[in-house]
Amino acid sequence: MSTFTDFLAEPIAKRTLMACLMIGFANGFVSAFVVLRKDALKIGTLSHSLLPGIALAVLIGGLTQWSALAGAIFAALIVGLGSIFLSRTSRLDQDTAMGVLYTTAFAGGVLILKNLDMRQKLDEWLFGSIVGMADSDLWIAFGISAIAVITLTALQRPLLIYLFEPNIAASLGVPVRLLNYATFAVTILVLISSLQAVGCILSVGLMVAPAATVYLLTNNARTLFWGGGIIGAVGSVAAFFLSYPLGWSVSATIIVVLGVFFVIAYVFSPKYGLFSRRRGVA
Amino acid sequence: MSAAVPHVHTKEHVCWGGGCEHTQHHRLEVVDLSVQYQEVRALEKINFATECGRSMALIGPNGAGKSTLLKSLAGLIPGGGGKILWRGKPLTRSSHEIAYLPQRGDVDWNFPITVRGLVEMGRYPNLGWWRQYSRHDEEIVERALKSMELCDLEDRQISALSGGQQQRAFIARALAQEAHVLLLDEPFTGLDKPAQENLSRLFKELTAEGRLLIASHHDLQTVAGNFDDVLLIRRHQIAFGPVAEVFTPSNIASAYGNSEPRTE
Numbered sequence: 001m002s003t004f005t006d007f008l009a010e011p012i013a014k015r016t017l018m019a020c021l022m023i024g025f026a027n028g029f030v031s032a033f034v035v036l037r038k039d040a041l042k043i044g045t046l047s048h049s050l051l052p053g054i055a056l057a058v059l060i061g062g063l064t065q066w067s068a069l070a071g072a073i074f075a076a077l078i079v080g081l082g083s084i085f086l087s088r089t090s091r092l093d094q095d096t097a098m099g100v101l102y103t104t105a106f107a108g109g110v111l112i113l114k115n116l117d118m119r120q121k122l123d124e125w126l127f128g129s130i131v132g133m134a135d136s137d138l139w140i141a142f143g144i145s146a147i148a149v150i151t152l153t154a155l156q157r158p159l160l161i162y163l164f165e166p167n168i169a170a171s172l173g174v175p176v177r178l179l180n181y182a183t184f185a186v187t188i189l190v191l192i193s194s195l196q197a198v199g200c201i202l203s204v205g206l207m208v209a210p211a212a213t214v215y216l217l218t219n220n221a222r223t224l225f226w227g228g229g230i231i232g233a234v235g236s237v238a239a240f241f242l243s244y245p246l247g248w249s250v251s252a253t254i255i256v257v258l259g260v261f262f263v264i265a266y267v268f269s270p271k272y273g274l275f276s277r278r279r280g281v282a
Numbered sequence: 283m284s285a286a287v288p289h290v291h292t293k294e295h296v297c298w299g300g301g302c303e304h305t306q307h308h309r310l311e312v313v314d315l316s317v318q319y320q321e322v323r324a325l326e327k328i329n330f331a332t333e334c335g336r337s338m339a340l341i342g343p344n345g346a347g348k349s350t351l352l353k354s355l356a357g358l359i360p361g362g363g364g365k366i367l368w369r370g371k372p373l374t375r376s377s378h379e380i381a382y383l384p385q386r387g388d389v390d391w392n393f394p395i396t397v398r399g400l401v402e403m404g405r406y407p408n409l410g411w412w413r414q415y416s417r418h419d420e421e422i423v424e425r426a427l428k429s430m431e432l433c434d435l436e437d438r439q440i441s442a443l444s445g446g447q448q449q450r451a452f453i454a455r456a457l458a459q460e461a462h463v464l465l466l467d468e469p470f471t472g473l474d475k476p477a478q479e480n481l482s483r484l485f486k487e488l489t490a491e492g493r494l495l496i497a498s499h500h501d502l503q504t505v506a507g508n509f510d511d512v513l514l515i516r517r518h519q520i521a522f523g524p525v526a527e528v529f530t531p532s533n534i535a536s537a538y539g540n541s542e543p544r545t546e
Contacts, residue, residue: 164400168403168455171356172378173378173407
């Protein structure tokens with residue numbers, strides 16, 4: 001065990017731990033929004049769409065945090081707006097259009113990254129690289145987490161009404177369109193941080209599982225946000241401590257730990273668990 | 283037009299939370315309202331006028347535009363033709379005075395919120411994004427819960443309610459909003475007999491308090507017992523007036539005739 005405590009004293013371990021804490025919390029917090037919006041699959045689509053954008057940005061501007069960020073936003077917009085455009089100008093529905101667009105884009109991204117001789121990078125974008133974060137990465141992760149938590153907290157009152165029933169929200173004067181844009185921006189930002197932590201294939205897990213777990217435990221939507229954040233952070237930190245002695249990848253371990261939390265809640269939740277008597281009634 | 287609606291203001295309008303002055307009758311007037319979805323004309327030249335203290339049934343076959351009309355009145359469908367005048371002024375955006383209550387089937391009842399939380403949503407027009415939830419807001423929510431007999435259920439998650447209780451929770455939300463006009467989409471649908479009778483009694487209390495109720499409705503047998511006026515539509519207007527006068531077999535037949543609703 002002494003090697004583990006030695007490892008913990010290293011700067012890289014501290015940075016990884018910090019990253020797990022911040023990214024886990026931010027993603028868990030935002031997962032409440034994703035779960036209430038019933039948007040889990042769309043998040044999967046978006047996260048896969050980011051890869052080609054990042055690949056293109058790397059191709060054009062070289063690899064920096066900012067080029068990756070710009071590429072990611074660009075790709076998300078192209079696939080998001082492109083699917084709306086396709087569905088309006090053909091007989092396809094938006095889900096179908098999105099399914100075609102994002103897989104094509106994703107495959108293109110894989111090809112670009114491979115041909116750039118960036119096999120290593122490709123792996124990192126696919127499966128995450130939370131261990132290799134530099135100080136600047138940490139600052140960006142911190143900034144993203146702060147923006148996400150502050151924005152969603154500030155907008156919580158109108159947002160919850162909107163998520164409950166958009167028509168009621170609009171009739172009460174909730175600025176529905178503004179909320180749509182703001183939450184889309186936050187979602188993209190947080191996705192980018194989760195992409196770095198667990199990669200684009202597993203990022204859906206980090207952005208859904210925490211609040212999905214809390215959803216089985218609470219009747220309070222506000223608890224869903226903070227509880228999701230706490231579950232996300234605790235799960236990620238626990239995964240960090242588990243992964244070293246077991247020799248597992250931190251990224252994959254995060255998702256597995258969150259999955260285990262979810263199963264525990266599913267089985268043992270006092271109100272909505274498998275063994276709950278009120279299940280089906282409540 | 284004003285002659286079309288008899289003045290039946292027997293009671294002062296109850297407007298919770300101050301602002302009780304009512305120098306004029308609260309009149310809702312709809313002039314030549316038309317709504318077009320893409321290439322489909324959903325509503326064509328709807329005209330009626332009513333006022334607080336009355337209840338009105340919207341009657342027509344599926345696809346006749348009942349929900350569209352309710353949404354237009356709630357300000358949810360911008361860009362329609364014609365005018366909606368509320369208290370003499372054009373209704374251009376949402377107002378706390380007009381509450382929209384969707385069909386129960388359109389709502390996610392698993393949403394993690396309690397009855398009280400749902401009713402508190404009605405305070406949003408007063409609170410905005412950040413204003414502190416005050417004692418005054420609290421009192422209004424209490425009153426809304428009490429008048430809809432929901433006090434014992436206030437901590438329940440909303441799916442743990444019966445259909446009638448869910449409908450009452452929606453109405454309580456509208457009351458917390460201090461709404462004068464309640465637009466209800468099929469409020470009686472899916473309720474058992476006792477719950478229907480209970481809701482019917484509540485309707486009468488709400489109109490007696492001076493509120494205007496407009497509800498889409500499909501049970502032709504219960505129109506006369508629940509509503510003062512009726513608007514028969516089938517994309518275009520068939521008839522409007524007091525139930526006793528216009529809810530006639532011939533008008534009903536032209537609303538529900540064998541052919542598809544008129545589409546031109």
